Amino acid sequence: MVKTSGGLPAAFTWRGNTLTVAAVLEVWADTGEWWRGEPEKIFYRLTAAGGLYELYYEPSSGTWHLYKIYD
């Protein structure tokens, strides 16, 4: 579950906890392996609750995914 503000993620839920986004550090788009039918993804590297995360959004399905957590 992701809440957005101004087109950017503002908060997201992970393992039942809602984390508020402190800062969006980077945004990029990646078309991936389009020739295999992979859809375009918009990636967000962000900080929330003291951690560093990467989320991505798939415009074709309107779904959000947690991609990476940095430890």
Place this chain on the structure above:
Amino acid sequence: MAPGFAHLHVHSPFSFLDGASRIEELVRRAAELGQPALALTDHNNLSGAVRFTRAARAAGIKPILGVEITMAGGYHLTLLARNRQGYRNLCRLLTRAHLGSPRGRPSVTWEDLAAHREGLVALSGCRRGEVPALILKGRLAEAEAVARRLRDVFGREGFYLEIIPNLLPGDRALHRALADLGRALNLRLVATADVHYARKEEFHLHDLLTCIRTQTTVSAVHPERPLNAENYLKAAEELAALLPAECREALDQAGTLAEALEPALPEDEPLFPRFPVPPGESAEAMLRRLTWEGARRRYGRLSAALNERLEKELAVICRLGFTDYFLVLWDVVREARARGIRCAGRGSAADSVVAYCLEITEVDAFRRELLFERFLSAERAERPDIDLDIDARRRDELAAYLGRRYGEDKVAAVATYQTFQARSAVRDLGKALELPAAELDALAKRLPYFVPADGIRAARARVPELKNTPLPWERYERLLDFCAAAAGLPRHLGTHLGGLVVAREPLAGLVPLQWAAKGTVVAQFDKEDVEDLGLVKLDLLSLRALSAVEETLKALKASGRPVDYDRLPLNDRANFQMLRRAETVGVFQLESPAQRALQGRLGADDMEDLVASLALIRPGPIKGNMVEPFIARRRGEEPVSYPHPTLEPILKKTYGVVLFQEQVIAIATAIAGFSAGEADRLRRVMTHARSQAEMTAIGAEFVARAVERGVPLATAQAIFDMIAGYASYGFCEAHAAAFATTAYKTAYLLRHYPAHYLAALLTCQPMGFYPPWVLIGEARRRGVKVLPPDVNKSGAAYSVEEGAIRVSLRQVKGMEEKALKALLTARASGPFTSLADLKKRVNLPADVRENLILAGACASLDPNRRALLWEDKLGRAAPGVPDFSPAEKILFEWDLLGFSLSGHPLSCLRPTLERQGVLTIRAAKGLLPGREVKVAGLPIRPHRPPTRSGRTVAFFTMEDETGLIDVTVFEDVYQRYGHLLFGDAVGALLVCGRLEKRGNLASITALAIEELGGRPARIPVPS
């Protein structure tokens, strides 16, 4: 309020495999988005500049010209022209970048950049620009130093930091650093999108083009592959949403800068060189002098009518400012003659008596009453277009002469834009998509040349070699979509085979120059763009037929039988008899099956028949069903009539049929009183198949003016309908006459000196309609013996030995120049006496030696080819080894020479064929028409010309050991068997059909076609 945003960094397909949208699409999208201007910034070239300027103007958008150059070190930099001076400096800069570097790797030095900065604006570029690249590497101080250096070169007003918000990782930091740099150095930011395609969905094609460019495939990683689909032509609002707040001004700045840049393409400047006239004489006086001198040489006494005609032509030439153009061409022809280079003017230039007097053309336009206005008219004021055909082997000598005469820096070849066609699109895009190479090869080879890259699906439904094959089409759906999207996109720059541009000033200031593949200099514009720019091009075209003529004359002279080609009798009975028998294989322009069929029925007995022949066998007259009425009238089987007596003198020579463009002009002048210019406009409307509305309008004018001149309304309308029926098949009489002369003369050489002429044709291959094996057959049909290649007797070229043709050593597969030269040099000291002697004296590659043995070229050393082969392998004689069988020899020769001198491949099958009731071609021809026959043979040049009905009719000629016969395949049979004719591996065929006879020619209408099974019939037909 800031002016509207405009994109200032845009790549078109002229970035060659780095731009996926046509220029017109990019312009249309910018216009849709309400953007007032658009820049074009292709990689290191301005090839798109002319059509971009044209398209932008048509869309009401300001065109801004620029380039993304590659600096030394490989860094990119975006340059934009402020004005014409900027454009000229761009051209000079690009020329230096290309000509100062190896071909294909242009590189701009800082010194050159500084020297050509006037009129230019620089943007720091994409991530491959030096400033952003250093920032991304964290080398901020170095980035600042480079930015300072660029500011020093272009000034604060001429250098901008480029912000490209394209959603790439690191964008935020990069943009922040660029904004900081801007503040520190007092530089402005400008936003661009580094556009490579008009719409987001075109990204996939761009990615595939990138794969082709970088020689990778979709699943391979390469730094130049784009990460995302953001390089599209965005609306200002989309860019604004992606820009960080501190960079928003960059958007306004793009609009402000675009407003300050002017369209930069030079226009209306006199660019053609001045001819270096002798002191005290003007160009006009010199042209007049040369014309009158030529006229006296050509005609002797000058009649009043001739004087009047020449004065009229000279007045138009001088008034339009083409005096120097004619003198330049006169000079080229003079130089060619001085060097003994055969050349001949063609095209509408042969409508000019001045060109005839200057010996630029060989058609007597005065005697033929050709209309000068078809070539040049004061009203039309278009540039004249004179094409010179030149002996192909020596064409480059004349091109080099122009360089020396007018300055090397003022002459260059014109480019051609090589575009994606069906075959190249399938191969390149399919490979990028990782489809199996063998499948792509099979598909590409089956694609007919006339199918465009966006017409493959349509062709699949109607072309038998695509329809009747087991290709897994369902796997190609996506490939075909991409092929359609890439159709016609430029893929790379080529060099025009004949076109040269010659300018008054150094070309580098008008058009960028670069290296061509063969080491000469080529302009980055094609011939249309060169002319749109105001430059004049000269067409020096390579014509191998003239090379063959020259070879023939040289050989005849060497054999003590010199022939004065320029004074051949033009009424030679034996020559016309040969033409009437349709024995024209090898004759320039008269050898195709359609021409042979025409010659067999037309009954040609003078040059006029040949001029008409060349105009008749073209898509237009064939589709317009003009051929049959013409033949009937020519043979007196149909009355010749004219809708109005005024038309008789105009149409008499074509029996009342409108065949030539000049006749349309003459009719419009005589019937409707059109001026020459108006009449030529009518001709253009008709021959270019303009809109129906345009046709109706000009028709109404024609009829009204004819009626004013006393022509009855119904007659006027009938005459207009008659010439309107001619719409799509116009042919220039002057051009037909120019080619007819060469056609007649090559026929003469063939008729009277068949061995020498056919030997020359074989030496000058590839040329003409037929491959060597057909010409070898033709020689034999004419009773000329053909001798095999011989290491002791053959030369590099075909030769004539006591009336027989000796096959050249170059014909042997694998024989390269180095080996050939070594062999001929060694032989100069005496003939080879044995294989051991040959091996001792010449170090030939083993495969070449083997090929020489198997092709029969070592028979003078030992006639037993197998024994020689053993000797070659063992290093000692191999007595007692039996020779190859006749059939094996035929097969080896077929493979290694492209023909067989030991026998025809069909002769090996004859016993079997006879048992199956298959006739020889000679036997079939002797039967009565209407009989059903079965013949077998090798198909020659199957083709499917356009037809009036739109239905496909295929034609080919078949050859067996006894002769040739033409075969016609109508649509239903074609649909069933076409894949046997046009597939990727065409072999010998068995044809069942009905024998037809028309005039002197027998042919077969095919009812069924089969592939002949078993060797040697499965030998592929050499193309």
